[in-house]
Amino acid sequence: MTVPVVIDSAGVALSGDLVVPGEPRGIVVFAHGSGSSRHSGRNRAVAGVLQDNRFATLLLDLLTEDEERADRSTGELRFDIPLLADRVVTAVNEIGHHEVVRGLPIGLFGASTGAAAALIAAAREKSVRAVVSRGGRPDLASGALTEVRAPTLLIVGGLDHPVLELNRLAAGRLVAPNRIEVVAGATHLFEEPGALAEVARLATDWFDRHLP
Numbered sequence: 279m280t281v282p283v284v285i286d287s288a289g290v291a292l293s294g295d296l297v298v299p300g301e302p303r304g305i306v307v308f309a310h311g312s313g314s315s316r317h318s319g320r321n322r323a324v325a326g327v328l329q330d331n332r333f334a335t336l337l338l339d340l341l342t343e344d345e346e347r348a349d350r351s352t353g354e355l356r357f358d359i360p361l362l363a364d365r366v367v368t369a370v371n372e373i374g375h376h377e378v379v380r381g382l383p384i385g386l387f388g389a390s391t392g393a394a395a396a397l398i399a400a401a402r403e404k405s406v407r408a409v410v411s412r413g414g415r416p417d418l419a420s421g422a423l424t425e426v427r428a429p430t431l432l433i434v435g436g437l438d439h440p441v442l443e444l445n446r447l448a449a450g451r452l453v454a455p456n457r458i459e460v461v462a463g464a465t466h467l468f469e470e471p472g473a474l475a476e477v478a479r480l481a482t483d484w485f486d487r488h489l490p
Contacts, residue, residue, distance in 0.1 A: 281378060285338060287368040294338035294369070296376070297329055304383040304407070304489035305334040307373060309366050309399075311356075311390020311413070320467065320474055321389060324412070327478035333485060334379050340365050340392070359418050362395035363402075370403050383407045383489045386428075387481060394418035401425035408488035410481045413441060413466050416448035423451040430456040431484040433477050435464030 279299075285292040295316055306328055308321050316337035325335040339346075340362050341355055349355040356362075370384055385408040388396030393414025400406040401422035409430040416423065416432065430452055434442045442460065449456050459480050464473035 279378070281376075283336070283373070283376065285365070285369045285372050287365045290342060290365075292339050292342065292365060292369070294336050296334065296336050296373070296379070297325065298334040298378050299329045299332050301332060302334040302379065302382060303332045304385060304485065305336060305373065305379045306385045306387050306485060306489075307336045307366065307369055308338065309362065309386060309388040309392030309396040310337075310340060311388070311392045318389075320412075321387070323474055324387065324478045324481055327475075327482055328485065331482050331486065333385075333482075333489070334382065336369065336373050338365075338369050340395070356391055357418075359391065359394045359398065362392065363398035363419075366392075366395045366399040367402055370399060370406060374405060385409065385485050385489050387412070388414055391415050391418060397426055397430070398422045400428045400430075408485055410484050411445075412477050412481070413438060413468065415441070415444060416452075417444045420448070420451065423448060424453050426452060426454045428454055429484070429488045430454050431480065432456065432458045433480055434458065434460055435466055435468055435473065436460045436462045437464060438466045441466060 281296040386396040393411035397419040
């Protein structure tokens with residue numbers, strides 16, 4: 279079942295796609311990364327695998343259409359981590375009360391800068407039970423890392439050397455149970471054959487372990 283949703287964050291309407299499989303075991307809210315949206319093919323591929331494993335998913339635009347147009351020119355909003363985190367927090371609160379997924383345990387899946395927003399949201403919302411980061415920038419959530427209690431998986435491409443080092447440094451600051459998984463031969467966008475499928479497998483295993 280696919281349900282279009284609108285999240286109201288401080289008077290801003292954010293569009294989202296909620297997909298609920300039969301007998302869902304939890305819900306995963308996606309926080310997309312730099313210059314992306316709820317239509318991201320990579321996130322939708324991961325969401326599809328989660329749905330096949332009976333996890334509901336919410337893919338959400340963290341920026342409005344007007345904000346996205348402005349961001350394409352300036353690149354500023356995609357790095358406004360406090361703004362993105364506020365919107366992820368609102369999404370977690372609102373989706374937790376949606377009638378078709380009410381009461382389900384909540385996980386977050388963040389990509390690139392969206393991973394920082396997801397970690398800040400997890401630090402603020404104790405209802406978040408698990409976090410997965412794909413090619414993320416957890417260093418941009420540095421002030422919140424010691425407040426995160428949800429088990430956190432950091433997935434990084436083996437050829438994404440600068441981001442891998444940033445993830446290793448961030449993992450050292452996380453208090454929550456955490457693990458780094460390096461996908462061999464993958465670059466930042468996991469475009470290599472089989473790389474994204476491995477991301478989906480790792481994310482599903484993590485949510486299997488920590489959500490239901």
